[in-house]
Amino acid sequence: VLKKLDSQGSVANSNDLAFTLENGQTVTFTEGETQTLLKGVLDSLASRDMITYEIHTTFDHALLPEGSQIAAKGSHEALVWAALPLKGQGEPMGIPELKKVVGDETTKVGQGKAFKNKWITKEGSGFVKAVESIQDTTRAELEEVAKTGTHSSGEKLLAELRKRKLIVQRKHIHYSVAKGPEFALEVKKLETDLTTDMLNSGAWKNMSYKKYNFNAAGAPPEGGALHPLLKVREEFRSIFFDMGFTEMPTNKFVESAFWNFDAMFVPQQHPAREMQDTFYLKEPQVSQPPPQEYFERVKKVHEVGGYGSIGYRAPFSEEESKKLLLRTHTTAVSADMLYRIANQEGGFKPVKMFSIDRVFRNETPDATHLAEFHQVEGVIADYDITLGHLIAILEVFMKKAGLGNNLRFKPAYNPYTEPSAEVFSYHEGLGKWIEVGNSGMFRTEFVQVAGIPEGVRVLGFGLSLERPFLLRYAMNDIRQLVGHKSDINFIRNAPAVRMDRA
Ligand code: PHE
Structure with missing residues (x-):
């Protein structure tokens, strides 16, 4: 953090910070344990006034398993449509057969929707394609969410996809970091106690002291036990x-x-x-x-x-x-x-x-x-x-x-x-x-x-x-x-x- 600040003056987004381990592996601080670690480092540097930092919260969307499946293979209704012959060009397919080809779940969800979209139609006791080509919008929407984390048509569509349990909203945190008044490349050891020796020798004048952390959780108080x-x-x-x-x-x-x-x-x-x-x-x-x-x-x-x-x-x-x-x-x-x-x-x-x-x-x-x-x-x-x-x-x-x-x-x-x-x-x-x-x-x-x-x-x-x-x-x-x-x-x-x- 200190080196980056020294060379760039500031770090706008901590997601850009990376650290290369001895084994060549790169560690980022975008989430989870490494982000917690980074927060600890930032707190410690900030308590010494070496840096200042701000927390930023952002949201995006990711695909849930069913959403990923649709993005990869197509929506249930599109799969049903694709499995059927075009009207007059083959044997209409009944539900049992459709289930065998595209699976139970896809048949159950996709058949109704394809029918409502007028993509398929009934013929005898089976179904056939009603149109020659379709636009699989759900798939296209999910592909866009997967790529960009959001969708250009906005919150209403995102909300609908969330409701259908195809996507989920995620919260992200990142930090912006700037130099503080005590900025330096070395972290000085801070004194936590003022000792008699320090006072007698006058050394206390040149020492840096650790600030009180009033937000520390403190040791859990033990007490309140009933005497036997x-x-x-x-x-x-x-x-x-x-x-x-x-x-x-x-x-x-x-x-x-x-x-x-x-x-x-x-x-x-x-x-x-x-x-x-x-x-x-x-x-x-x-x-x-x-x-x-x-x-x-x-x-x-x-x-x-x-x-x-x-x-x-x-x-x-x-x-x-x-x-x-x-x-x-x-x-x-x-x-x-x-x-x-x-x-x-x-x-x-x-x-x-x-x-x-x-x-x-x-x-x-x-x-x-x-x-x-x-x-x-x-x-x-x-x-x-x-x-x-x-x-x-x-x-x-x-x-x-x-x-x-x-x-x-x-x-x-x-x-x-x-x-x-x-x-x-x-x-x-x-x-x-x-x-x-x-x-x-x-x-x-x-x-x-x-x-x-x-x-x-x-x-x-x-x-x-x-x-x-x-x-x-x-x-x-x-x-x-x-x-x-x-x-x-x-x-x-x-x-x-x-x-x-x-
Ligand atoms: N006061 C007595 C004691 O100190 C106890 C006691 C109470 C005796 C009441 C009789 C009646 O031991």
Whole structure:
């Protein structure tokens, strides 16, 4: 390209460019791969301002197989005509015989047309030539198209030939090329990076730099994969939805100590509230106040009791209650939701709610603990429900979630539930009992202080999402899942497998 431009000043049509290979073969750039190659060369030279070029589009016509055949041998009607004897000069030919001589297709198409053109006529049960000579216009038209790529009678005829599938329109591209402001015969190496060395030595001043190509496709962005934990979360969510639960709004990590602890009747002196176990916020330090009358009732039960409880009989600090922290359980949200439902317009209505979201505990990470993990929580508030319902609901959920058909419940203690039970599942794959969660019937003082009507009982359970996840993926270190020890390829590609189904 550069040599041609140098000798001619410009290249009007890139179809005139040719390059001779060592083996003597000539390569042109009129279409296909070589044209793509040329476009790349032109783009690269243009990006260096060595040339400018324009793209031109032209159209022409080429013959389709049937068109070529007609151009070579004649139209179907002409072939039929030619095969027949002149009227009175031979035996008229019937269709079967004609088919034998010129073929089925030509007979089928050509006979009718020749008849319409009055080239042939019927005699007895056969056909004969009606005229001594004919003008095979279709053939002549196609010959002209084959030679010139178009036809002198114009678009109307071309359109008709296209419709008859004898010819096809083709699009062609060529380029016109001119010298650019940086035209030269040599392509200089362009720098793509400005280095410290270049700056220190001053060499940068004399270098040529590659321009940014804002039209480059760029590397395909990789991302947007769902973390395998979230895949399992999606599966659990749909199980809850199937079971008629609604989802609680857990989209806030920061809670007040009131909702996280006080409303749950965790005593203010409880060791779990200490800095070693709970992450408190430095800024801001205090929360918005909870509903005043609810706060007063909770405070009173803490200090002196009520609803059948004798209370903790220890001072209750409002300041402590206002502290902000990273929630240690999603039960803080459940407490808030239960309070809202008890006090909603129209009064309390039975609910089945769940949430699956992150909680935070100030623990040193090891193979089975992280400072943050996901809690799967379910809460049901309804008239006359019992521990039996809690057990049954958990059995159904665990079964659907593929976490075991066999559960065991072990008495436990929570400040907010009585009775409370730890949940164990027998894991077939591992051949042992595994603790999977904690559960219980919410205490009367919790339920009634919130304003939930008498006769309504509330059951709840909390599982971790990570524990069943590790079992399912047969992993033994939770740190492979999140944090710097996790393998990004595993995270990206891990399917939501289930060991019992695998
Ligand atoms: N909050 C409990 C936990 O952190 C789980 C739980 C929820 C227990 C509801 C009972 C009722 O483990």
